[in-house]
Amino acid sequence: MKSKSILKRMIPAVFLACSCSIFGQFTVKRLYDPSIVAQEKRMVYAKWGDWRPYPKYFLGVQTNFAYATVWGMWAPSRNRDYKNGSDIRPLKANGLETQRYALVESQRQEAEKIKKEADTIHKRSVQDFAHWTSATVSADPLWLLYYNRMLKPLREFPDNPQNAQDWGFERDETYQTLLSTGGIDILKERLDLLKDKYKISRTTEMPRGKRFLMYHETLIGWRKLSAEIRSYDLKGGLALDYFKLLEKLKNTSSLFSDKTFQTDKEIAEDVMMHYKHQF
Known part of the structure; x- marks a missing residue:
C-alpha cells in the first residue's frame, strides 16, 4: 500500500517534468528559427538579404510551399515588393532609426546647452536682482x-x-x-x-x-x-x-x-x- 501511495505522488511530478521539457524544446526551436533570424538581421543593421525560406525546384516547378507563400507566386504583393525593393534596414548607416537616434542625440545635446544657458541666465538674474533692490x-x-x-x-x-x-x-x-x-x-x-x-x-x-x-x-x-x-x-x-x-x-x-x-x-x-x- 505504501509503494502505491509513493507511485501516485511521483506520477504528477514526472508528467510535469516531461511537459516542461517538451515546451522548452518547442520554444527554443521557434526562437532560433533561421527565417526569423534572417528577418531580424534585415530589421537591424547586419545584412540585407538571406530570403528564407529558400526556393526548391523539381523539374522547374516550385516545390517549397513555404517559399511560395512567403516570397513566391502565392505571396502577397507587399512581400515581393519588400524582397525586390531597396535596402530599408532602419539601423544601417543612413537608416531611418539611425537618423532618429542621431536626431535624438543632437536634441539631447541642444537641451543640455539650453539648460546650461538657462542656469547661467538664472544665476545672472539672481546676481542682478541683488543690485536691483535698494537694500x-x-x-x-x-x-x-x-x-x-x-x-x-x-x-x-x-x-x-x-x-x-x-x-x-x-x-x-x-x-x-x-x-x-x-x-x-x-x-x-x-x-x-x-x-x-x-x-x-x-x-x-x-x-x-x-x-x-x-x-x-x-x-x-x-x-x-x-x-x-x-x-x-x-x-x-x-x-x-x-x-x-x-x-x-x-x-x-x-x-x-x-x-x-x-x-x-x-x-x-x-x-x-x-x-x-x-x-
Whole structure:
C-alpha cells in the first residue's frame, strides 16, 4: 500500500517534468528559427538579404510551399515588393532609426546647452536682482570704492542753507548780493534737483548700470554747482574790492573839488598836508 501511495505522488511530478521539457524544446526551436533570424538581421543593421525560406525546384516547378507563400507566386504583393525593393534596414548607416537616434542625440545635446544657458541666465538674474533692490546698494564695490567718497560733500551739504556759511561763501556780501538779485533761488533750485536725483538713485529699484549712471550724472551736476558757487565767491570778492577802491578814489578826488581856483603852489601844499602822515 505504501509503494502505491509513493507511485501516485511521483506520477504528477514526472508528467510535469516531461511537459516542461517538451515546451522548452518547442520554444527554443521557434526562437532560433533561421527565417526569423534572417528577418531580424534585415530589421537591424547586419545584412540585407538571406530570403528564407529558400526556393526548391523539381523539374522547374516550385516545390517549397513555404517559399511560395512567403516570397513566391502565392505571396502577397507587399512581400515581393519588400524582397525586390531597396535596402530599408532602419539601423544601417543612413537608416531611418539611425537618423532618429542621431536626431535624438543632437536634441539631447541642444537641451543640455539650453539648460546650461538657462542656469547661467538664472544665476545672472539672481546676481542682478541683488543690485536691483535698494537694500543692497551700500554693499556694491563700485559705490564703496568711488561714489561714496565723491558724493559725500553733496550728501553732507545742508538741504536748506540759510546763510553764507551754509552755502560756502567766504564773504557775506557775496551771499547778500545773490540773495537780492535772485541768484540764491537759482542755486537752491539746482541744489534741490541734485538732492532729489541722489535720493532716487539710492532708494529706487533699478538696474545696477542705470543706478551708476544716475550717480555719475549727480556727481557731474554737483561739481558744476560747486564750481559756480566758488566762481560767485571769487567774482563777488573782486567786485567788492573794486567798489571799495573806486569809493576811495572818489573820496580822494573830493579833496580837490573845492580848490578849482587854487594856484599850483596851493594845490601842492594841500596834497603834502593830506599825505604827510602816510609817508
